[in-house]
Amino acid sequence: MEIQVLHQIMEWNEDVSAQVRDTLKEKKLCMINVMGSPGTGKTSLITALIERLRDTWRIGVIEGDIAGQIDAERIASLGIPAVQLNTDGACHIEAMSIQNILPHFVLDDLDVIFVENIGNLVCPAEFDIGESLRMTILSVPEGDDKVEKYPLMFTETGCLVINKFDMLPYFDFNLERVKANYESVNPDAPMFCISCRNGQGMEAFAGFLSEQIARILE
């Protein structure tokens, strides 16, 4: 009986994500689900991408947080439409929340919506929110063993970003280990080493993402 209930909840989530996808298709929108640990640099990366992509694409942002609106204020200060989603304790975003939030944007005026998921390397990977593309961020200070310890987040993503790469000299972080582990579970999705602080690697990553957006909106 418990399993049946869980099954119903999962199905319900799937159904709504299909509806979200229909809306995205109808409105010619690309939705990017940005995931990673607390403090890995999700907001910083979205900010850095806005800077590089805003002349090409019309961007909106959904900021997921358990509490507070720090991140949405940071995005809105750039003149980008932003909505804060507070999950009030929940550890991930579900498709139903996205469906409720989309009408708060003028969708005809947007090409891309970044969704910053809750800082969590586990649960968000289990939930399809209707996204067009998944992006997982890992930062150098978190260590090089995370692909082995949290496999689903790396298996299910469309690309992996290694952030805070300028901090490499200060941490024991074996990039080859991460690369080998990641390629073994997700051989087709590329990996990028970047620093949101000094901009290193950002041009290449923004270029890749712009190509993906163009492909999705084709």
Added chain:
Amino acid sequence: MEIQVLHQIMEWNEDVSAQVRDTLKEKKLCMINVMGSPGTGKTSLITALIERLRDTWRIGVIEGDIAGQIDAERIASLGIPAVQLNTDGACHIEAMSIQNILPHFVLDDLDVIFVENIGNLVCPAEFDIGESLRMTILSVPEGDDKVEKYPLMFTETGCLVINKFDMLPYFDFNLERVKANYESVNPDAPMFCISCRNGQGMEAFAGFLSEQIARILE
């Protein structure tokens, strides 16, 4: 109906944690639930504490991970009894798992069991595993806004450890902001700034913990 099932699961968890507490009391054991984000330094801190406390207390470790046994191997190499708990996808440890694992130790030969929870700043805080004391770790690279964004983890802990404090010069991290936010939600639980790498602050923190263990085992 969904809510009823969740309620039953929560009650069931509570019941088992009470049984775990009975076992700890009977065996004169202190169990410390160590929580924090992926890569915040949970295993490193447990290792540093073992070094400083092993002459005073007999220590065992339960290493929780979604997959793999990297951390249990690291602890076992120190000659400390260690059991790896793989949650196979689950984002937190529950009391039932602890109850199943305790018989794998010779409990009469131990005073303290550290439980390294899954790297997750959200879900583990919701689950009472029968612990005697909770310890939350936040590391400098994660940023100074985490108490506001992930409140429960900081409200429910018995102490807060700021790890990787030697990295302070390299990150924008306002310690006063963390301190003020933490004190506002949890005024009675102390905060310690440490570095597992260079040992800074470790004597004070190990001293505090040893006092807590003595108090619990009284």
